[in-house]
Amino acid sequence: MSWEVVIGIETHAQLSTASKIFSGASTAFGAPPNSQASAVDIALPGVLPVLNRGAVERAIRFGLAVGATINRKSVFARKNYFYPDLPKGYQISQYEVPVVQGGALTIDTPRGEKIVRLTRAHLEEDAGKSLHEDYRGMTGIDLNRAGTPLLEIVSEPDLRGAAEAVAYAKTLHALVRWIGICDGNMQEGSFRCDANVSVRREGDPKLGTRCEIKNLNSFRFMQQAIEFEVRRQIELIDDGGTVVQETRLFDPDRGETRPMRSKEDAQDYRYFPDPDLPPLAIEDAWIERVRSGMPELPEAMRARFVAAYALPPHDAAALTADPETATYFETAAKSLGGNVERNGKLVANWILGELAAALNRDDRALAAAPVRAEALAALLRRVGDGTISGKIGKDVFDAMWAGEHGGDADAIIAAKGLKQISDAGAIESIVDDVLAAHAGIVAEFRAGKEKAFQALVGKAMAATKGKADPAQVNATLRRKLSR
Amino acid sequence: MTTIDASIAEMSASLRAKRFSSVELTRALLARIDALDGKLNTFITVDPARAVADAEAADAVIAKGDGGPLTGIPIAHKDILVTAGMRTTCGSRMLADYTSPFDAHVVDRLARAGTVLVGKTNMDEFAMGSSSETSYFGSVKNPWNLAYVPGGSSGGTAAAVAARLVAGGTGTDTGGSIRQPAAMSGVCGLKPTYGVCSRYGLVAFASSLDQAGPFARTAQDLALLLSAMAGHDPRDSTSLDRPAEDYSRLLAADRGAKPLSGIRIGLPAEYSGAGIDADVSKSIGEALDVLRTLGAVTVDLALPNVKLSIPVYYVIAPAEASSNLSRFDGVRYGHRAAAYADLADMYAKTRAEGFGAEVKRRILVGTYVLSHGYYDAYYLKAQKVRRLIAEDFRAAYAKCDAIAGPTAPTAAFRIGAKSDNPVEMYLNDIFTIAANLTGSPALSIPCGFDRNGLPIGLQLQGAAFTEARLLDIAHRFQQATDWHRRIPAMATA
Numbered sequence: 001m002s003w004e005v006v007i008g009i010e011t012h013a014q015l016s017t018a019s020k021i022f023s024g025a026s027t028a029f030g031a032p033p034n035s036q037a038s039a040v041d042i043a044l045p046g047v048l049p050v051l052n053r054g055a056v057e058r059a060i061r062f063g064l065a066v067g068a069t070i071n072r073k074s075v076f077a078r079k080n081y082f083y084p085d086l087p088k089g090y091q092i093s094q095y096e097v098p099v100v101q102g103g104a105l106t107i108d109t110p111r112g113e114k115i116v117r118l119t120r121a122h123l124e125e126d127a128g129k130s131l132h133e134d135y136r137g138m139t140g141i142d143l144n145r146a147g148t149p150l151l152e153i154v155s156e157p158d159l160r161g162a163a164e165a166v167a168y169a170k171t172l173h174a175l176v177r178w179i180g181i182c183d184g185n186m187q188e189g190s191f192r193c194d195a196n197v198s199v200r201r202e203g204d205p206k207l208g209t210r211c212e213i214k215n216l217n218s219f220r221f222m223q224q225a226i227e228f229e230v231r232r233q234i235e236l237i238d239d240g241g242t243v244v245q246e247t248r249l250f251d252p253d254r255g256e257t258r259p260m261r262s263k264e265d266a267q268d269y270r271y272f273p274d275p276d277l278p279p280l281a282i283e284d285a286w287i288e289r290v291r292s293g294m295p296e297l298p299e300a301m302r303a304r305f306v307a308a309y310a311l312p313p314h315d316a317a318a319l320t321a322d323p324e325t326a327t328y329f330e331t332a333a334k335s336l337g338g339n340v341e342r343n344g345k346l347v348a349n350w351i352l353g354e355l356a357a358a359l360n361r362d363d364r365a366l367a368a369a370p371v372r373a374e375a376l377a378a379l380l381r382r383v384g385d386g387t388i389s390g391k392i393g394k395d396v397f398d399a400m401w402a403g404e405h406g407g408d409a410d411a412i413i414a415a416k417g418l419k420q421i422s423d424a425g426a427i428e429s430i431v432d433d434v435l436a437a438h439a440g441i442v443a444e445f446r447a448g449k450e451k452a453f454q455a456l457v458g459k460a461m462a463a464t465k466g467k468a469d470p471a472q473v474n475a476t477l478r479r480k481l482s483r
Numbered sequence: 484m485t486t487i488d489a490s491i492a493e494m495s496a497s498l499r500a501k502r503f504s505s506v507e508l509t510r511a512l513l514a515r516i517d518a519l520d521g522k523l524n525t526f527i528t529v530d531p532a533r534a535v536a537d538a539e540a541a542d543a544v545i546a547k548g549d550g551g552p553l554t555g556i557p558i559a560h561k562d563i564l565v566t567a568g569m570r571t572t573c574g575s576r577m578l579a580d581y582t583s584p585f586d587a588h589v590v591d592r593l594a595r596a597g598t599v600l601v602g603k604t605n606m607d608e609f610a611m612g613s614s615s616e617t618s619y620f621g622s623v624k625n626p627w628n629l630a631y632v633p634g635g636s637s638g639g640t641a642a643a644v645a646a647r648l649v650a651g652g653t654g655t656d657t658g659g660s661i662r663q664p665a666a667m668s669g670v671c672g673l674k675p676t677y678g679v680c681s682r683y684g685l686v687a688f689a690s691s692l693d694q695a696g697p698f699a700r701t702a703q704d705l706a707l708l709l710s711a712m713a714g715h716d717p718r719d720s721t722s723l724d725r726p727a728e729d730y731s732r733l734l735a736a737d738r739g740a741k742p743l744s745g746i747r748i749g750l751p752a753e754y755s756g757a758g759i760d761a762d763v764s765k766s767i768g769e770a771l772d773v774l775r776t777l778g779a780v781t782v783d784l785a786l787p788n789v790k791l792s793i794p795v796y797y798v799i800a801p802a803e804a805s806s807n808l809s810r811f812d813g814v815r816y817g818h819r820a821a822a823y824a825d826l827a828d829m830y831a832k833t834r835a836e837g838f839g840a841e842v843k844r845r846i847l848v849g850t851y852v853l854s855h856g857y858y859d860a861y862y863l864k865a866q867k868v869r870r871l872i873a874e875d876f877r878a879a880y881a882k883c884d885a886i887a888g889p890t891a892p893t894a895a896f897r898i899g900a901k902s903d904n905p906v907e908m909y910l911n912d913i914f915t916i917a918a919n920l921t922g923s924p925a926l927s928i929p930c931g932f933d934r935n936g937l938p939i940g941l942q943l944q945g946a947a948f949t950e951a952r953l954l955d956i957a958h959r960f961q962q963a964t965d966w967h968r969r970i971p972a973m974a975t976a
Contacts, residue, residue: 039584043810044585044816045565045571045578045581045583045686045810046564046565046583046585046683046684046685046686047683048682049720050720051720078806080805080806080809080853082809084812084814084826087810087814088809089806090809141814268854268855270805270855271853271858272858275689275691275803276687276690276721278721
């Protein structure tokens with residue numbers, strides 16, 4: 001009998017506001033410890049929280065992007081527990097009534113598209129950091145992160161395996177960056193996931209006991225952690241054991257999850273509405289203002305790319321992985337103009353091929369690419385109109401990347417004499433020379449060796465340093481050899 | 484120096500007339516504190532150098548003909564309002580050495596109005612108490628009889644104003660902590676509408692109930708102080724953004740022999756009868772006669788749910804307190820145990836040593852009522868009853884302009900008399916708590932003395948934002964009576 005894996009994901013997305021959710025202190029990453037902790041952040045006696053409307057606006061943006069309900073009135077609550085990096089002794093969060101409720105995310109799986117339902121998304125503040133190293137047996141507390149705004153996004157247990165979980169996390173990661181609410185920097189902890197994992201016999205309507213794997217800060221770790229956890233739970237049940245509800249941590253060095261605390265240790269957080277903050281009221285006009293500023297969402301854009309540029313869905317998905325790539329594509333395609341369908345595919349191929357390879361090789365972000373969208377379009381115009389071949393185009397691209405001749409395709413083509421030879425007479429005479437010089441190969445071809453034909457094409461191209469129009473060389477050779 | 488009994492308004496007139504300077508006035512009061520406060524224990528911190536410096540600055544302003552009615556007036560702040568450069572202890576060992584880097588909003592506003600800060604007054608620890616006995620710095624004594632409590636939790640300011648150590652000051656009121664000590668010490672105290680004074684810099688006890696307010700010897704002085712303290716503060720999300728209000732605006736008008744004509748005074752059945760000391764009942768009855776003589780009419784009312792105020796309060800206030808006091812963990816500031824085994828032990832020892840018994844009791848109660856499985860039965864139900872009580876008052880204010888009654892069921896009690904019986908102590912707040920639960924304004928003014936010569940207070944409550952009218956009623960009462968002019972014997976020595 002086979003097993004079904006059931007996973008729900010909780011994601012903490014750090015919202016990209018300049019200041020904290022309840023104080024005016026900066027949220028910039030990497031400052032010296034405690035240099036960005038205000039009186040409010042360190043919870044001095046007498047301080048009070050004031051809500052940052054920028055954080056609320058980002059939550060609304062998220063709610064609109066996933067088709068959720070934006071609650072017109074939501075409530076901030078205190079989650080009480082003691083920890084040295086939690087200055088107030090409580091975290092301000094949302095409990096019974098979150099700002100965003102419901103919604104869904106469409107993910108790509110090997111079995112096609114899948115809709116993952118969202119439970120809710122709520123606003124809360126981050127805690128500080130406890131630093132256990134370098135303090136000679138003591139613990140250092142850095143409160144720079146305390147009060148950083150977070151949107152906790154909770155999915156329904158709709159995911160069926162590590163691959164789907166990772167696909168969900170990647171789609172969500174792309175979306176929060178797309179709508180500009182989170183920088184998505186996983187190394188800095190701006191986007192972290194907890195996975196609730198359980199297994200059950202196929203067909204069993206009842207959910208198995210779940211374990212929560214905390215703080216997965218890379219997609220690879222998420223995949224490994226869930227795969228390990230699923231194996232562990234199945235083996236445990238197969239051996240006659242039962243899964244105990246607990247919180248577990250993933251150890252990437254050992255590739256395994258380990259128990260952190262069990263349900264019995266679960267704290268009573270004594271949630272109650274924070275009397276320092278009136279209920280958060282969101283009027284329709286605010287939602288409409290946010291809606292009017294929303295960018296086109298990746299799903300819609302993907303569908304449009306398929307329809308307008310006749311791109312294969314896979315290319316459209318790759319081009320809409322992030323807003324920078326999508327903008328680059330559309331800028332280049334518009335700049336190139338001409339036959340939208342043919343040129344769209346040409347631009348897509350070059351972005352996903354040459355450009356992606358060069359970025360990868362130089363470890364550069366698209367924003368730092370030396371070849372801008374308009375310049376790429378200028379190059380592809382010459383490929384499209386037959387001035388140069390696609391192969392020569394790659395050399396021109398490399399020269400543009402290196403900044404030669406101001407990165408201008410036409411200047412490089414002119415300076416290097418790369419203009420394609422397409423004059424019928426010129427090609428005819430080159431082919432004649434090749435046939436005369438390589439009688440042996442010609443003989444092989446006539447003896448039935450088809451490979452010999454390609455060798456002759458190669459000789460002709462080499463004679464022109466690749467500048468001859470390969471299609472014309474082909475046709476001319478066929479004509480002459482068939483006589 | 485003319486008289487120690489001058490009101491703020493009178494002192495201000497003298498300063499402007501150059502009969503004495505703010506420095507002279509300040510030095511005189513500092514000398515009184517020196518002489519008398521050893522017996523009273525009203526101050527936790529006195530800073531003579533700062534006071535004189537403030538006074539010198541005020542004199543310079545007055546010399547130029549600038550400033551307002553509070554310029555150069557020495558005052559004291561309850562030691563729960565944070566002050567930059569002067570420690571703020573909250574009457575607790577936990578904060579015995581804590582100095583805030585910033586001023587509370589009301590502290591800042593009174594400083595900008597030109598007041599002279601003499602020092603910080605003693606109080607029940609973290610404002611939890613009705614007798615000013617739970618302070619880490621010792622009990623405050625009642626100037627009318629040193630064996631008696633001055634009321635609480637703002638007993639330090641109340642007793643200091645009664646003993647003429649300062650003419651006015653601040654307190655905070657969560658369940659009666661301004662009005663009850665005002666009554667028991669024979670002075671005036673006002674709790675404003677929730678949100679009128681910013682809570683920024685008021686060390687939180689119960690956030691939905693806490694409100695700062697003034698103490699003085701006359702209603703007129705309360706109006707002067709409140710006008711300076713009130714105002715919107717964007718740092719407090721519960722602070723109300725309303726136009727500035729002159730709370731003295733109704734006081735000056737000459738309305739003849741019946742200045743309270745047209746005023747309807749509500750008399751709830753629940754505010755008389757059993758449980759109220761006979762002397763208190765008699766004084767309140769006489770005070771109501773005075774109000775009638777001044778033209779007011781009295782209307783009988785019922786507040787059927789008000790009897791639930793105490794149980795509701797003793798769920799909500801400890802619940803909020805248990806969370807608000809979590810920040811005192813020994814990690815960043817305040818007391819920390821000298822030796823401990825691990826983190827849990829550090830928390831336990833620090834808080835066991837730093838907090839007194841009453842604070843611990845309320846943290847325990849609050850933690851209990853918020854805990855899983857009890858929240859609905861206690862906290863949620865208390866919030867529902869709180870709304871019912873508010874409904875009672877809303878209905879009552881449709882029939883009257885103010886509600887009158889005793890501030891407390893008895894005059895001051897002996898120090899130690901109720902220390903071992905918290906429930907009996909809590910019952911002292913029976914008449915004051917509702918104004919906090921409903922967020923409405925209320926004040927207490929002296930209206931007599933009991934058989935032991937201890938003061939009795941008349942409470943006037945009103946609907947939200949009716950401070951000016953309550954002050955007007957109190958002022959007219961004081962024009963017709965002299966209870967507020969009585970001086971404790973020890974203060975004349």
